[in-house]
Amino acid sequence: MSIRAAELLDWYDREHRDLPWRHPEAGAWKILVSEYMLQQTPVARVLPIWLEWVARWPTPSATAAASAADVLRAWGKLGYPRRAKRLHECARVIADDYGDVVPDDVEALLTLPGVGSYTARAIACFAYQQSVPVVDTNVRRVVARAVDGLADAGPPSTTRDLAAVAVLLPDDSTAPRFSAALMELGAIVCAARSPKCGLCPLSHCAWRAAGYPPATTPPKRGQAYAGTDRQVRGRLLDVLRGSQKPVTRAQLDIVWLTDTAQRDRALDSLLVDGLVEQTADGRFALAGEGDG
DNA sequence: GATACGTGGGA
DNA sequence: TTCCCAAGTAT
Known part of the structure; x- marks a missing residue:
């Protein structure tokens, strides 16, 4: 089963959250900052830190001029502080090697510290409107359910996941909105814990058609945090x-x-x-x- | 492919 | 209260 782009896009236009890094005036650098912060971290916790951060350091060179200590303090308790260090290093590279302009091609983006497959494509797509597949945990879950009829995505495989999303991507200028919508649907409707299928705009969901079969693979126990x-x-x-x-x-x-x-x-x-x-x-x- | 890497809120 | 998990990356 596939995903009808029109249904998804109409829903996104109606229901998407008004997040500041999605505003057209945000620009590539502030979008990049949001992507680093959003790696494994919920939107609600990122929002206040991002607002302070981009007001204080609006460009790569401004960020690079700050001390690592100030950057780590501004990061606060967002978690995974290595991201803050990598963001600081990334700012220096862009300031020094790219004329203070975030590169727009996936290959160059992938060389930046802290930028992997997801973040590189997210920047190319959301900052530069490129029709590249963007695959995060939300997208993987939505595709697993709507297309494959499974409760959960299988183990991640960059090659496989990119190919799966590539065939779904509209072949026109709506591709970036389509990717944003896939992520948004996974975040607020097709959620991991308690999906709100009654609010889902997709009329052809393989998981629904199959009667919402539960996951067949046993849930993998995440490691405890206390004491680590x-x-x-x-x-x-x-x-x-x-x-x-x-x-x-x-x-x-x-x-x-x-x-x-x-x-x-x-x-x-x-x-x-x-x-x-x-x-x-x-x-x-x-x-x-x-x-x- | 598996594992390490923070933190806090919701179910 | 415990457990899950949130726009991943690097090794």
Whole structure:
């Protein structure tokens, strides 16, 4: 079963959320910033950070001129702070190598730090109106249901997923809106947890036609967060974000008392990732503190 | 292909 | 309260 573009586009025009990075005046850089922030992070949490961010650093060169520490602080508790570091590095590359203009071709975009298959195509599509497939988790789920009649998407495969969406893409200038609509439908109607099929505009959904069969593969258990290195890293970084001055080892140690080996490992990984630096006197600070 | 990588809100 | 999961990327 396929997806009728007209149904999807009409629904999108009626029901889509008014998100600022979708406004025509946003421009490629601010769209790029939104894409980094939206990687694995809900719109509601991104919105306030994005608004402050693009007002403060409206261009790649403005972003590149900021210190890494300021960038990490502005990122706040959005999560996965390596994204902030990569965004900062990306800004420098675009400022230095691309004349402060976000490149418009997928191949060049893919060379930027933090830009993978999804983000490269999202920028080409939404910032430059190119008819390239854009595949995120929402799109994969909508296609799995509406086209394949399955409750959930199978394991991701970039090659396979791109090909599946490519055949659905309208062969005209509506392609970018079609991709945005696919993502929007997955986000607010064809949701993972409780799909609102009563509100779905698609009159030909294979999953519905099959009587909404449940997933056949057992749900994969995501790893617990409590007690992981990720949680320890988060705690350590939170201390560093909150201090304008370098902190002592003891100030970091108190955030994780239960497993000192794990705490040491977490701190070391932050140093390796370049998110944290050690000062000459042995204290610790956010990377690039004092730069810019 | 599997795994590491933050955080917080809703069911 | 616990569990799920949210516009992925890099290794």
